[in-house]
Amino acid sequence: MSLSTHTQPLSGQREPARPGLPSARISVLGLALLTAWILGSAILETQGLSQGSLFGIGLLLGYTLYHARFGFTSAFRQLLSVGQGAGLRAHMLMLSVACLLFAPILSFGIGFFGVTPEPYVSPVGVSVLVGAFLFGIGMQLGGGCASGTLYAVGGGSAPVFITLLGFIAGSVIGAWHWGFWTALPALPPISLAESTGLGYGGALAVQLAVFAGIAGWTIWVARRKNPPVIKPVPSGKGWIRVFRGAWPLWVGALLLAGLNALTLTIKGKPWGITSAFALWGSKVAAAFGVDVSQWAYWSGEKAADLEKPILADPTSVMNFGIILGAMLAAAAAGTYAIRKVPGRIALASVCGGLLMGYGARLAYGCNIGAYFGGIASFSLHGWAWIVMALIGTFVGLRFRSLFGMKNPQPKDSVC
Structure with missing residues (x-):
């Protein structure tokens, strides 16, 4: 999925580097560095070292996501369209390493800045x-x-900026409807480590076996369907590749797993993204006179979040870091570019953003909070999330043609 079709290429779907004008590249790079320095300084001064550390982790996450083109959307699409499972195998590697790191952290309560890390375990129900x-x-x-x-917005993708706006709006609507959905039937939160008697060691062994089985299944599917080969992006050699080149998916998988584990020890919870969207949108709605404090979503512990400044929210700080980290990566690589958005693509972006924002609130998170963080936390709801997201992907592939978007075909090369 390249910018010419909709957005930045995601996992396993890579775009050749675009040579940019040196002066433009330097300008964007300078702007990104200046913004990161100003924002980082403000966070350190007003919120302290813990929050500043999370901003730094966000920068590294954005930089890694962009250079590895590590995503989830195209990995699911390629698997279901043509049987290419390289992206999903990268997910399994990422989850395996994350579980190996999360298990001792959660078991022994390893945390910094006085935090006690907690797993992300949520109910499994209709919502x-x-x-x-x-x-x-x-x-x-x-x-x-x-x-x-987030990383595509940082890389200058205009269509995905529209998606982000829809994402925020959908998150607000989901927060508004939160009380209805959470009242529907659901199982209690189930931890494969703590609710089953397996302990973290036993749950780790079970999940590693499942990851291996899924990776093996993707190889079996590939042998049957003979999917197109993923072409590597032309890249620099040696150390220059750190700044101007594409990283292998396995590098991205390892770094994301490690950074998520580091987030757990500093934040006390795994990496998340979409709760910040609900916060941003609700603050805007409140500024226009909507009494969001009466919504069930903003009751209890969450009520205080509405009164705090945005920079006091760890998820928001990390999101800002991800955007700026991706912007730094794109500027350094000379691939930062903003292009005109066709009408049908803009409409698809709005619809997609609304669905993701609304869906993330109902599902207690997105591909990061629910899928990555949930499974790494040994939560059953993470497994339920990925099953239903793949079913939704299958349906979504049928809708893409309505907006002039193409799906991978067996005869196509995947780049």
């Missing part, structure tokens, strides 16, 4: 199943998942 399904459809229309949206 999760419906929300993940809607999110899967939205990914294919919006041109990216939650992490893909």
Whole structure:
């Protein structure tokens, strides 16, 4: 999925580097560096070292996501369209390493700045199943998942900026309807480590076996369907590749797993993205006179978040870092570019963003919070999320043609 069709290429779907004008590249790079320095300084001064560290992790996440073109949308699309499972195998590697890191952190309570890390375990019910399904459809229309949206915006993708606006709006509507959905039937939160008697060691062994089985299944599917080969992006050699080149998916998988584990030790919770969208949008709605404090979503512990400044929210700070980290990566590589958005693509972006925002709120998270963070936390709801998101992806692929977007075909090369 390249910018010419909708957005930045995501996992396993890569775009040749575009040579940019040196002066333009330097200008964008300078702007990104200046913004990161000003924002980072403000966070350190007003919120302290813990929040500043999370901003730094966000920068590294954005930089990694962009250079590895590591995403979820195209990985699901390629698997279901042509049987190419390279992206999903990268997910399994990422999840395996994350679980190996999360297990001792959660078991022994390893944390910094006085935090006690907690797993992300949520109920499995109607809201999760419906929300993940809607999110899967939205990914294919919006041109990216939650992490893909942030790093593509940082890379200058105009269509995905529209997706982000829809994402925020959908998150607000989901927060508004939160009380209805969470009142529907659901199982209690189930931890494969703590609710089953397996412990973290046993749950880790079970999940590693499942990851290996899924990776093996993708290889079996590939042998049957003979999918197109993923072409590597022309890249620099040696150390220059760190700044001006594409990174292998396995590098992105390892770095994302490590950074998520580091987030857990500093934030006390795994990496998340979409709760910040609900916060941003609700603050805007409140500024226009909407009494969002009466919504069930903003009751209890969350009520205080509405009164705090945005920079006090760890998820918001990390999101800003991801956008700026991707912008730094794109500027350094000379691939930062903003292009005109066709009308049908803009409409698809709005629809996709709305579905993802709404779905993420219902499902207790997105591809990062629910899928990545949930499974790494040994939560059953993470597995329910991925099953329903894949079903939603299958449906979403059928809708893409309505907006002039193409799906991979067996005869096509994937780049």
